[in-house]
Amino acid sequence: MILKSSIVVIICATAISSSINPVVAQNTNNLFIADATTSSKNATGKATDVLDNNDNTWWSADGNGQYLELNTGGLATVNAVKIKFYDGDSTATFDVDVSTDGISWKRVLANQNSQRTGNLERYGFSSQKGRYLRLINRGNKLAIRQVVVEGVPTNKTYYVDCTNGSDTNNAGTTPSSAWKTLNPVNRWSNPLTLNPGDSLLLKRGCTFAGPLNARWTGSSSAPIAFGAYGSSNLSRPTIDKVAESNEVVKITGQHQLFEYIKVRATKPGGSANAQKCKSQPVGWLIGFDTRSGSSHNIVRYSQASGFTAGIRFGEGSSHNKALYNKLTFNNIMNSLTAQKYDDDSGAWGILLNGDYNEVAYNYFEGNVGCSEDYEVDGASVEVYKGSNNYVHYNTSLRESTFTELGGSSDDRAENNKYAYNVYSALGFKSPYIDSTTLDRLQKRGGELLMVRGYKSSWGANPGTEFYHNTGYWLNGGILCIDGCSADILQARNNIMVASQNPHRYLVESDAKFGESNNIYWQAASYTGPQLFFIAGSNSPASTSLKVDPMFVDPANANFRTRSGSSAINAATNVDLSWANSSQDIYGNSAPRGSARDIGAAEY
Secondary structure: OHHHHHHHHHHHHHHHOOOOOHHHHHHOOEOOOOEEEEOOOOOEOOHHHHHOOOOOOOEEEEOOOOEEEEEEEEEEEEEEEEEEEOOOOOOOEEEEEEEOOOOOOEEEEEEEEOOOOOOOEEEEEEEEEEEEEEEEEOOOEEEEEEEEEEEEEOOOEEEEOOOOOOOOOOOOOOHHHOEOOOHHHHOOOOOOOOOOOOEEEEEOOOEEEOOEEEOOEOOOOOOEEEEEEOOOOOOOOEEEOOOOOOEEEEEOOEOEEEEOOEEEOOOOOEOOOOOOOOOOEEOOOEEEEEOOOOEOOEEEOOEEEOOOEEEEEOOOOEOOEEEOOEEEOOOOEEEOOOOOOOOOEEOEEEEEOOEOOEEEOOEEEOOOEEEOOOEEEOEEEEEEOOOOOEEEOOEEEOOOEEEEEEOEOOEOOOOOEEEOOEEEOOOOOOOOOOHHHHHHHHHHOEEEEEEEOOOOOOOOOOOEEEEOOEEEEEEEEEEEEOOOOOOOEEEEOOEEEEOOOOOOOOEEEOOOOEEEOOEEEEOOOOOOOOOEEEOOEOOOOOOOEEOOOOEEEHHHOEEEEOOOOOOOOOOOOOOOOOOOOOEOOOOOEOOOOOOOOOOOOOO
C-alpha cells in the first residue's frame, strides 16, 4: 500500500508539472497541460499555479461564471479531471466544459459538488475530443490547488526547441527530437504536413527567426494549433521579424489557431519626405497577417509590438478572431508625407481590411505615431474597407484613437458593431513625438469613434452600431461628418468624458444620428468648446444626460461607477445578441439591476 501510494503521488506530480515530458503524461493517461488561463481579472494567484505541484500555491476566483481554462497543447480524447480544492472542508460547485478550439464548448458535467476529501478528487465523464477544458464556478468561490486531466492524445504534436533541438531530427514529434528553428516548418521541399487536429508547439523562453508560414487547413472541429510548451515560469516563445519578410506570422490557411506567441520587430528608418516627424519610423510591418482566401483563423493570448499593425485581417480574408491579445507600442507609420495632406496612416493595434471578423477581450496600449498631417496618428482598431466586424470587450489605454472607419466609395466599411469597450487617452505616449508637442496633445486628449457619412471621399460607414462603451479624456467622443444620419450611426448607452483642453466638440455631427441614453461630461478645469454640435444644435436626445458619471478612479483606469451614478439601471434596450452580453467589461454579470447600466461597467 505504501508503494502504491508513492507511485500515485509521482504520477500526479509529473502530470501537472508545466514542464512535463508529454510522452510520460501519455503513458500514464494524465495529459500534458501546456498552459492555464482565467476569466477573472481579480483572481487570487496565477492560473498556472494549479500546474506547479505545490500545495502552497493556488488559484481562486469569486463570482458565478468565473472559470479556469486548461490547455493540453494537442487534440486528445479526455474523460476525467482530478481536482485538489483549496479547502477540503467546504463544498465547491462547478461545471466542466470541453472544447477543441477554445470557442465552441460542450458541457460534460453540470452543477458538480466537490467530494470534500482534501485530496485529488476524480470527476469522470463520457469521452470527448478536446484541447481545452474549463472549470466554471457555480458557487460563491472556486479555489483550486492542483489539477490533472485524464485522456489520450489523438493527433500529432511537433516541437521546436531553440536550445536543445536539432533541425536534423527527422520527426520533431517529441521534446527529445524537437527541431531547433522554424526552417523544417517552412520548407517547401518535402513540406511538413499538418492535418486537422495536429499541433506545433514552440519552447517557452526561446526566440526564433521568422517568418512562420502558416498555410495549412484544419477544420471547425479540429483546428491546427500553434502554441507554447515548457515551464510556465519562462516567457512566451518569441518570433522576430527578419529582413526578408514584412510579416512575422503569414497566415494563408483556414481553421488555424495561434496562441501564447509573442511577435516583435525592430524599427525601420524614417521617411525622407518628413519634416516634423523626422525620427518617425516608416514601413509596412505586420505581426500576424491573414491573407486573401484565409478564413476561420484565431489569434489569442498572444503579443505583438513594434509593427505597423500588430494583427491584420486582410482584404479577402474573413471570419477570423483576435481574442485576449496584448497589442502594444505598434508605432510604425505606413504612409508619412509632408507634401500631401490627409494621407498619413499607420500605428495600429489591429487593422481590419476583411469581413466578418471578431475583435474581443484584447488589451491595447501606446499604438501611436507622429503624423505630418494630424500631429499624431494611430488607432487601437482601424477599420478600412472591412465590413460586418464585431469589436467588443476591449481595453485601450494611452492611445490617440480607439477606432476610425474608412474606405472608398466603391468599397465601404459597413455594418460594424461595437460594445462594452473601454478607452482612455490619458497619458498617451510616443517615442517619436517631441516632448513639447506631446505635452500639448496629452492635454488635448484622443478620439473615441470616427465615422463618415455618404458625402465622404473615404466612403460612407452605414450600419455602424456603438453601444455600452466608455471613453475618457477625449478630444472627441463621436465624430460623424460628411453626411451623417441615423442610417450611418446608432450610438446608445455610452459614457464619454472630455479632456481638460480639447479642440473638438465631444459630439460633432453634421446631421442627426441615432443617439440616446448616453452620458456626457468634461474633466475638471475644462477650457474646451461647447460639448455638442449636432446639426447646429447644442442638445443631444432628451434621454441623454450631461452629468458626472462618478467613476471610481478614472486616472488609474477604473471605470466602475460609484453609488448614486446616473448610469445605474439607466440603459435602453439594444440588440446585443452578437456579443457575450451576459457580462460587463470587468466580468461582472449584466444586468445586475432592473436594467443594464450606461457605459461598459455595471455598478
